[in-house]
Amino acid sequence: MSASSLISRVRRVSPSALISRVPYPSAAARTAIGIATVATQAGIGVTGSIVRVTDSGLACPTWPQCQPGAMLPYENPEYPMLNQWIEFGNRLLTIIVILVAGIALITAWRIRQAHPERRRPVVLGWTIVAGVAAQGGIGALTVMWDLVWWMVATHFLASTVLVWLAVLLAHAFHEGDEPARFHLGARGRALLVSLGVAIAVVLVSGTVLTGAGPHAGDPDTERLDAPIDVVAGVHAAALGVFLLVLIAIGLQAARGGASAGFRRRYAVVWALALAQSVLGVVQYRLGVPEPLVSLHVLGSFAVLIATASLWCAGRDRGDAPQPPSRAAMADANRAVASGPA
Template identity: 40%
Template sequence: MTSLSAQIRDRATGFHRSYWLPSTVTMRRWALASVVVNAGITVTGAGVRVSKSGLGCPTWPRCTPDSFVPAQHDAHSAFNMAIEFGNRLLTFLVLAVGVACVLAAVRLVRDIDGDGRGRRDLVRLAWLQPIGVLAQALWGGLVVRTMLNPFTVSVHFLLSIAMIAAAYAMFARAGEGDEPPRRLVHRDIRTLGFVLLGAVGLLLVAGVVVTGTGPHSGDDAASRFGFDIETVARLHADIVWIVVGLTFALLFALHLTDSPARVRRAALVLFGVELAQGVIGYVQYFLAIPALLVLLHVLGSTLVWISTLRVVFLMRTRDPVDPEADGRAAATAGDAQPLEAAAPHGGSA
């Protein structure tokens, strides 16, 4: 019993130190946790929709007109209320992780200009998490009050995508110093990466249009976009092929120029995730969009987004934060070049 108590105490102490006396490692862990919880609540939000629980709690901020928690309500089943209320509770987990990111970023001791203060850009990125959660909560209230209008539902999803991007940027920057960024790939390849990122963003927008036009509205009372479902589905598929083509071109260019192995591996992972996502998309289309495959498709969309962000951030580097990280970076990215320098293989910058 004493040993168990000591283990619990040690774990509690370590947890407290992770955000109150943080290191670069623990800061990155909190940032990664923020990526995970934001992606998780995006998928569970889709679960609310496909289970027809979007109005399981018909009011906001209360669950029912008279209660903040699920209560007897003639118009909604206990199951639907539990699903919707459970998703609302997950918001507090995302908020808690966001607050921990802010605390860790503010208190992170960095040897910058001799002042030992947390780096300002990291603090700004961290603050986007709790602020984003509050914005999402307020927008979620609008979603309920508009009876799941497809526009408000679409924006709700896209806000989560934006929060994932901010969380990943925080994760990437947490382990970097403040030196100017240095390219690891040819300038044109890096530009192609940004084009790919924009194409994936467009793909996500097209995806929510398809979702807002098709079935699984979240409730029988919800409205739908007035588009033809065949037309928007085909447009979405066309953008998918553009994204896959850009990714293949990026992967080919990275191998052709002998870019760093970790960048090539990240691009290969992205390509694999896109292919898997494409298979799920076509299967769900031909099977009349079953709920389980919709959930997998939403999960796949978040993974495509995160994988694309990873590729873009790995294409450049900065001096690492500490000497130990500097040693690791020197071993894996010794061919990094300043943005102003010539590109690999003598190409122009």
């Protein structure tokens, strides 16, 4: 076989050539994939909290195996079977997270094949895939280092970054790639940036509070030696700043320039933030019961997703290009199949 024919065959089976055979994603498919990406990135964080509050974090003491020499849980007097399956089940969910992230990347790649100018969805897709891979390493280190509190916090915070990126990708599937134009002007943009910083502080202070709290993931794990009342006060103050910035955004929106979609998402952020505040107070007063901890983690992701969606609604990147015609797609596919990968 000649070198030229070999190169030709390799090109025909290159990733770009294979993806070119995937149908161009419809608006409904893009919406479903975007939602699935957000849901899986947040869901793995919620199930991780269940691992923590059930003291299952070290029920599978090795990684990626559950027990030394065995991939699956088995009867062990030191680690109850239920706790092993809770921890191992959380690991299995990672497969779904990876699968969905891969589908999202393929979707973004397929869109760019039809619209070469559309770089942003592909960049976001690759960043999420890389982040999921990094999360696997962080999870392994978390187990190897016996659930030390700051490693658990890092694991959770990495999930929050991936959730924010997933929201951006879900919106990028339906918008253009023009430079962002903020509806509320420079002041509105500054307030939205401040809101993002505020929720980051809320999340970081929340992980510190968790590190000082009673739920470590394993009864023998050392906790952060910090006064709970003080850390809880810092966390509450951070939430107060978040709400103050939210009020300022509402006043700015009332002056005009806010779309109906922005106003709806603004109301959703308020509703979720207030519900999360009440839940946090109840959780604290009741001594941090396990079910409320996981519910609070779910609420934190809900507020984060709503805030990221508000950010996206606050700016305009133009309309997404129309799907190409069948003839144009056929020409593009032939170009991909015959050109360099």
